[in-house]
Structures are given as structure tokens and as C-alpha cells.
Amino acid sequence: MSVDLVGFLGVVLVAYLVPGPDFLLVVRSAAEHPSNGRAAALGTQSGLCVHMLAAALGLSFVAARSPAVYDAVAYCGAAYLVYLGVRAVLTARRRTAERADGATAHEEAGSGGNRERGPRTGFAQGFLTNVLNPKAALFFLGVLPQFVDGGGSMTRGIFFLGTLDVLIGVAYWFAVVGVAARLRALLARPAVRRRWELTTGWLFIAIGVAVATAA
Secondary structure (H helix, E strand, C coil): CCCCHHHHHHHHHHHCCCCHHHHHHHHHHHHHCHHHHHHHHHHHHHHHHHHHHHHHCHHCCCCCCCHHHHHHHHHHHHHHCCCCCCHHHHHHHHHHHHHHHCCCHHHHCCCCCCCCCCHHHHHHHHHHHCCCHHHHHHHHHHHHHHEEEECHHHHHHHHHHHHHHHHHHHHHHHHHHHHHHCCCHHCCHHHHHHHHHHHHHHHHHHHHHHHHHHH
């Protein structure tokens, strides 16, 4: 088996450095608690593992060649991103209403260690965000094979490069969680947290609409 590691690493690093739904989800989860952020990160990479296995087994080929399957996955993914965005926006508005009513004592008391959703929810959201992302499937199907020598085993090459991609992602997201954790005190302030929820919420909605429009 022969692979082009230099070219592959360049593409993967650029892909991770460009902010997207994964970035918003991991940072938002890390702002609640570092363990939530790490769980969300592991969830996103677990979702990639599903696409890696599907590509290696040839299932993604079927999805990529079938517009109906691709569109169905795309619309499901878009709907899920919009759902996450609406939840974030509603949470921010609820916090605003509570503050207007003077009911912030509970929020203030829990701001130092808010773990409303918990690691399991963070993991599930990260997993679903990537599993329902058809672009991730096409990455493993259309991009990875380009870095595998045609004379070797394509399946082994996809497994190798896919595993490397997942491990790089785990290291990158854990570093992002570390940075976000240092800013947690700032993000935990009621006013900042409401603005952050609103911003990430509308971004999720915008990305979801863009995905649905492009499908």
C-alpha cells in the first residue's frame, strides 16, 4: 500500500481549520463544560468513522451515485442543524426573559459549572452532525482515494488515511476545547452567554439553510 501523506495532510489540515458546524458545536459545548466539549469532539469523529467504514465497504459509492439518497441525507442534515440553531436561539431568548423578570439567581449560581446538556448529549449531537453530512461521505469516497496508489489496496488505503484523519481531528478538537475552556469564565457571563447562544444559533440555522438550498 502506498499513499501520498504530504498531500493528504495538507488537505486535512485546511479542512479542519475552516470553521463549520463541527467547530460551532465543539466550542459551544466546551463553553458549557470541558467534558461536554471533548464529548462533542469525540462524537464528530465517531460520525466520520461511520463514513470511513461506508466508503471502504463501498456503501458511500451507492449514495454518491444516487441523487435521491444524497438529497435525503442532505435534507436530514440540514434539518438537524436548523434544529440545533432554533434550540440555541430559544435558549438565549429564555435567558433574556428571565433576566428581564429578575430571575437570574439560578443562572448566576450555575454559571461557573453549567452542564445543562451533559457529555452524552454533546456526543450525540456531534455524532449526528457528521453522520448526516453527505459532504463527509463524499470526502471519504472522492478525496481519500486520490491519495492512495492505484496499485495497492484501496480499502486498506481508505482505512489508513481515514483513521489518520480521525486521529488528527481528535487532537485538533481537544486543542480547541482547551482554548475554549480558558475562555469559559468569559462565556459563562450571562450577557455574553446569551449573545453567544444567539450567534451560534443563527449560524447553525444559516448553515442548515445553505445545505438544504445546495442539495
